[in-house]
Amino acid sequence: MKVSDIGEQGLLKILQRFCPSEIIGDDAAILNIDRDRALVITTDVLVDNVHFSEITTSPEDAGWRAVAANLSDLAAMGASPLGITVGLALPGDVEVDWIERLYQGMSECLQKYNTSIVGGDLVRSPIITISITAFGQVHPNRTIRRNTAKVGDAIVVTGIHGASRIGLELLLNPELGKNLDEADKQALILAHQRPQPRLDVLPILWDAMEMQHIPSLNPEFTVSGMDSSDGLADAVLQICRASKVGAIVELEKLEWQKIPVPEALKYWLNPQQILEYTLYGGEDFELVLCLPSELAEIFVEKIGDNARIIGKTTSNPQVILRDQINKNPDQVLTLNRGFQHFKL
Amino acid sequence: MKVSDIGEQGLLKILQRFCPSEIIGDDAAILNIDRDRALVITTDVLVDNVHFSEITTSPEDAGWRAVAANLSDLAAMGASPLGITVGLALPGDVEVDWIERLYQGMSECLQKYNTSIVGGDLVRSPIITISITAFGQVHPNRTIRRNTAKVGDAIVVTGIHGASRIGLELLLNPELGKNLDEADKQALILAHQRPQPRLDVLPILWDAMEMQHIPSLNPEFTVSGMDSSDGLADAVLQICRASKVGAIVELEKLEWQKIPVPEALKYWLNPQQILEYTLYGGEDFELVLCLPSELAEIFVEKIGDNARIIGKTTSNPQVILRDQINKNPDQVLTLNRGFQHFKL
Numbered sequence: 001m002k003v004s005d006i007g008e009q010g011l012l013k014i015l016q017r018f019c020p021s022e023i024i025g026d027d028a029a030i031l032n033i034d035r036d037r038a039l040v041i042t043t044d045v046l047v048d049n050v051h052f053s054e055i056t057t058s059p060e061d062a063g064w065r066a067v068a069a070n071l072s073d074l075a076a077m078g079a080s081p082l083g084i085t086v087g088l089a090l091p092g093d094v095e096v097d098w099i100e101r102l103y104q105g106m107s108e109c110l111q112k113y114n115t116s117i118v119g120g121d122l123v124r125s126p127i128i129t130i131s132i133t134a135f136g137q138v139h140p141n142r143t144i145r146r147n148t149a150k151v152g153d154a155i156v157v158t159g160i161h162g163a164s165r166i167g168l169e170l171l172l173n174p175e176l177g178k179n180l181d182e183a184d185k186q187a188l189i190l191a192h193q194r195p196q197p198r199l200d201v202l203p204i205l206w207d208a209m210e211m212q213h214i215p216s217l218n219p220e221f222t223v224s225g226m227d228s229s230d231g232l233a234d235a236v237l238q239i240c241r242a243s244k245v246g247a248i249v250e251l252e253k254l255e256w257q258k259i260p261v262p263e264a265l266k267y268w269l270n271p272q273q274i275l276e277y278t279l280y281g282g283e284d285f286e287l288v289l290c291l292p293s294e295l296a297e298i299f300v301e302k303i304g305d306n307a308r309i310i311g312k313t314t315s316n317p318q319v320i321l322r323d324q325i326n327k328n329p330d331q332v333l334t335l336n337r338g339f340q341h342f343k344l
Numbered sequence: 345m346k347v348s349d350i351g352e353q354g355l356l357k358i359l360q361r362f363c364p365s366e367i368i369g370d371d372a373a374i375l376n377i378d379r380d381r382a383l384v385i386t387t388d389v390l391v392d393n394v395h396f397s398e399i400t401t402s403p404e405d406a407g408w409r410a411v412a413a414n415l416s417d418l419a420a421m422g423a424s425p426l427g428i429t430v431g432l433a434l435p436g437d438v439e440v441d442w443i444e445r446l447y448q449g450m451s452e453c454l455q456k457y458n459t460s461i462v463g464g465d466l467v468r469s470p471i472i473t474i475s476i477t478a479f480g481q482v483h484p485n486r487t488i489r490r491n492t493a494k495v496g497d498a499i500v501v502t503g504i505h506g507a508s509r510i511g512l513e514l515l516l517n518p519e520l521g522k523n524l525d526e527a528d529k530q531a532l533i534l535a536h537q538r539p540q541p542r543l544d545v546l547p548i549l550w551d552a553m554e555m556q557h558i559p560s561l562n563p564e565f566t567v568s569g570m571d572s573s574d575g576l577a578d579a580v581l582q583i584c585r586a587s588k589v590g591a592i593v594e595l596e597k598l599e600w601q602k603i604p605v606p607e608a609l610k611y612w613l614n615p616q617q618i619l620e621y622t623l624y625g626g627e628d629f630e631l632v633l634c635l636p637s638e639l640a641e642i643f644v645e646k647i648g649d650n651a652r653i654i655g656k657t658t659s660n661p662q663v664i665l666r667d668q669i670n671k672n673p674d675q676v677l678t679l680n681r682g683f684q685h686f687k688l
Contacts, residue, residue: 003443004436008466011440015432018447019461029463031426033481037377041462043477045431047469082375087389087431087475088359092348096355099347103362117363118385119373121475122352125391131431131465131475133387137377 027073027226032140040079040136040143042070048128056171059098061193062130063105065283069229070134071113072197072285076227078144079136080199083118084110086132089125102130113199141216142206144289148222149243153313154296158198158286158306160191161232161254162274165281166265167192176268184265195285198227201303205289208299225289233279233333235288236311237319241335243290249311249333251323254278279321279333371417371570376484384423384480384487386414392472400515403442405537406474407449409627413573414478415457416541416629420571422488423480424543427462428454430476433469446474457543485560486550488633492566493587497657498640502542502630502650504535505576505598506618509625510609511536520612528609539629542571545647549633552643569633577623577677579632580655581663585679587634593655593677595667598622623665623677 003011028042044066046052052062067084074081086106090099103117110116167188170177177185205223209215217223224243228235232254240247254275265274290313291299300307311322321331347355372386388410390396396406411428418425430450434443447461454460511532514521521529549567553559561567568587572579576598584591598619609618634657635643644651655666665675 001440002436003434003438003440006440008468011443012466014440014444015447015464015466018451019464029427029429031462033381033426039383039426039479041427041429041477041479043429043431043463043465043475045433045465045467045469045473045475047433047467047473050468082377082383083373083385085373085385085387085477087387087477089389089391089473090347092346094347096345096347096350096358099355100358103359107362118375119387120359120363121387121389122356122359123389123391124352124394125389125471125473127469127471129389129391129433129469129473129475131387131389131473131477133385133429133431133475133477135383135385135479 026146027076028079030077030143036139038138038140038143040074040077040138041133042073043131043133044070046130046132056168057193058105059101060105060108063102064109064194066130066132067106067109067134068195068197068285070132071109071115071199072195072227072229074134074136075197075199075202076144076225076287077136077138078142078202078223079138080202081113081115081134081136083115084132084134086117086120086130087123088120089123089127089129091126091128092124094128113197139216141218143217144223144225146224146226146239147242149224149239149245149290149313150222151245151313151315152293153224153290154293154309155236155247155249155311155313156289156291156296156300156307157228157232157310158201158303159284161228161279161284161286162277162281163188163191164195164283165192165277166269179267180265191284195283197285198287201287201307204302205299208295208302211298212295214295221292223289223291225287228284228286228288229282231280231282232284232288233319234282234335237333237335239288239290240313240317240319243313244317246314246316247311247319248314249319249321251275251321252325253308253310370490371420372423374421374487380483382482382484382487384418384421384482385477386417387475387477388414390474390476400512401537402449403445404449404452407446408453408538410474410476411450411453411478412539412541412629414476415453415543416539416571416573418478418480419541419543419546420488420569420631421480421482422486422546422567423482424546425457425459425478425480427459428476428478430461430464430474431467432464433467433471433473435470435472436468438472457541483560485562487561488567488569490568490570490583491586493568493583493589493634493657494566495589495657495659496637497568497634498637498653499580499591499593499655499657500633500635500640500644500651501572501576501654502545502647503628505572505623505628505630506621506625507532507535508539508627509536509621510613523611524609535628539627541629542631545631545651548646549643552639552646555642556639558639565636567633567635569631572628572630572632573626575624575626576628576632577663578626578679581677581679583632583634584657584661584663587657588661590658590660591655591663592658593663593665595619595665596669597652597654
């Protein structure tokens with residue numbers, strides 16, 4: 001039996017038998033090391049031509065994105081970064097300049113978030129492979145997990161979903177952007193090239209909790225969540241599945257419905273495509289959080305335009321997309337992108 | 345300019361510019377996270393046919409060795425393990441059984457040292473690549489570094505050097521072992537297949553310090569060291585270079601001089617070859633420590649046969665191999681294995 005016979009998910013199930021069961025299922029592993037501190041660790045392996053490509057990604061951007069993805073996993077757990085290690089495997093014929101530019105991009109992202117490369121390994125290989133392990137710390141009472149959402153929680157998302165996907169489209173097909181305002185175009189391209197892990201959101205969340213006199217997260221009072229690296233729909237579905245709840249997501253509250261779409265975008269993206277990118281685009285590295293609605297409102301207000309409540313969790317285990325404006329029938333969202341087109 | 349033009353060392357120098365300078369140069373990175381705790385992190389990337397091979401290494405042994413190498417780096421810093429992450433990149437045509445056996449070997453080694461896989465990543469790649477990051481903790485006052493050896497320190501080594509290299513030779517050329525006692529042969533082969541990271545040595549070291557009423561390591565009182573993954577000579581040379589001292593290593597105190605060489609080994613290994621394997625064999629994953637001689641004597645006595653003092657550090661910056669028995673002239677050891685044969 002070969003890996004291709006059982007697929008990545010099949011193999012993951014087998015490999016998880018070798019891990020402590022309490023550790024599986026979040027964006028990163030959590031190790032409680034003492035009463036005041038948990039260590040959060042996440043690791044990513046990126047392979048040339050599978051996870052990055054010269055066509056759309058400069059080495060600086062490949063470096064930035066690799067680091068951003070890992071820091072985003074820390075943010076999703078509530079953790080602030082302590083550092084990363086970088087394992088680099090590469091053939092002898094790689095240009096030194098390419099590697100320097102890769103590390104330059106990693107460093108720029110790390111510096112922005114006040115952290116650094118603290119170790120690494122360098123080996124020969126027929127193919128460029130970059131392994132990043134990021135570790136951070138969080139107070140055990142502020143750990144954000146996927147499996148703690150409760151029925152009636154508000155679902156909060158940060159940032160703009162779909163922007164990274166549209167930016168990628170503009171990189172692949174520059175002619176699509178010819179009518180776009182230069183600033184709009186650059187913002188969309190940067191959303192793809194230089195995603196911003198939402199570590200900035202955490203202190204605002206803790207502040208909002210303090211305003212509500214909530215000293216810590218606990219079994220009665222939870223903030224559940226993950227990042228939206230695999231898309232907004234995936235994040236809501238993963239949280240609901242892990243927490244054994246469902247959700248109603250309201251179409252009118254999704255970001256592109258609230259934030260004006262640049263006029264020129266409409267020439268090549270109809271509302272249906274924009275909705276698809278919003279739900280399934282991926283790589284926006286925003287946060288999707290489920291939290292009690294009072295706290296959610298304070299939190300969203302503190303963040304400002306850059307976050308919104310898009311729905312709530314339900315006891316019905318399905319994740320439903322509801323369109324109250326156009327009166328489309330409810331739509332059930334699934335992990336395998338079984339997404340039927342709305343009439344918009 | 346390509347990587348092959350400047351080599352691994354040249355590239356490392358460039359990449360180190362992207363790391364905080366205080367972190368470079370040990371077996372692992374140290375992050376002081378509070379007054380009582382430092383985090384120690386090490387990472388290794390292993391590539392199929394570069395770092396492991398079906399010929400001499402079963403998947404179980406490849407897994408064990410990969411974990412052992414990382415745990416040995418933690419031991420070399422004085423740290424006890426908290427866990428590891430495993431990033432696995434592989435083609436679809438790899439047998440699932442091979443991967444299960446690899447993880448089985450990793451788990452066996454981890455279990456022996458009471459730790460586990462706490463996270464990972466699984467991706468597609470044209471070539472099997474295993475990235476392991478191990479992290480551990482140590483009290484900041486017990487951190488062992490390379491660059492703190494002082495003139496007059498005793499040099500202590502644990503275990504048997506050269507055994508792993510001889511074991512590899514027996515695996516590659518089984519006919520060489522035909523006259524060897526089966527138990528001797530298996531011990532040598534196991535030294536290669538299942539090296540034991542010397543985490544067991546640390547509590548003995550702390551005990552010896554307590555017996556001497558030394559509460560902690562500090563600028564006046566240091567234990568310096570590293571593991572001997574790249575060979576005994578390399579470890580002594582690296583410590584001396586980092587600490588700006590030299591050393592005299594006494595031939596008669598090296599392990600194969602003290603421990604009887606199995607008779608049958610002598611049929612295919614002359615004393616000269618045994619000495620070469622002892623100094624340069626590598627992959628024994630033992631510890632090489634420099635410490636004040638009184639402490640060294642207590643420490644070695646507590647460990648028993650499994651450790652010995654092989655020499656001392658000197659103000660003369662050279663690392664010298666001295667043969668007082670056969671009265672060979674002193675030999676200067678160098679990192680590039682510039683090793684002239686003694687008449688033995």
